[in-house]
Amino acid sequence: MIKSFILTFxxxxxxxxxxxxxxxxxxxxxxxxxxxxxLWHRLKYFRIGFCVATGWCAYGLYLSISGYEHxxxxxxxxxxxxxxxxxxxxxxxxxDKKKFVIALxxxxxxxxxxxxxxxxxxxxx
Numbered sequence: 001m002i003k004s005f006i007l008t009f010x011x012x013x014x015x016x017x018x019x020x021x022x023x024x025x026x027x028x029x030x031x032x033x034x035x036x037x038x039l040w041h042r043l044k045y046f047r048i049g050f051c052v053a054t055g056w057c058a059y060g061l062y063l064s065i066s067g068y069e070h071x072x073x074x075x076x077x078x079x080x081x082x083x084x085x086x087x088x089x090x091x092x093x094x095x096d097k098k099k100f101v102i103a104l105x106x107x108x109x110x111x112x113x114x115x116x117x118x119x120x121x122x123x124x125x
Contacts, residue, residue: 045092048108049099055090091124 045052094100107117 046095047099048103049096049101050092050094052088053091053093055088055092 104119104121106112108119109117
């Protein structure tokens with residue numbers, strides 16, 4: 001919660017100073033909180049009930065929303081809600097079965113209404 005507030009405050013401050021959404025995006029992605037998102041996601045995995053054994057991650061940030069004009073609505077979707085994605089492919093070890101089952105049933109993350117938080121599993125033999 002505090003991290004979201006800090007990131008929102010930083011972005012709005014950048015937007016006010018720079019007066020350009022795209023320039024503010026470029027400056028925002030240089031911040032250390034964004035660059036250390038790999039560590040933050042690993043800690044989040046642990047809270048959900050699993051740890052990463054091996055694999056690779058890809059991170060992204062939506063810079064535009066197809067079908068919407070650049071305006072207040074798309075700005076709020078992109079930045080107030082922080083529509084970022086992560087793709088993980090690899091092996092993971094379930095640490096806490098109860099937490100993991102709840103996360104699997106409910107989805108992971110706060111962007112579930114926008115199609116984020118989907119989990120696909122396969123057994124490793």
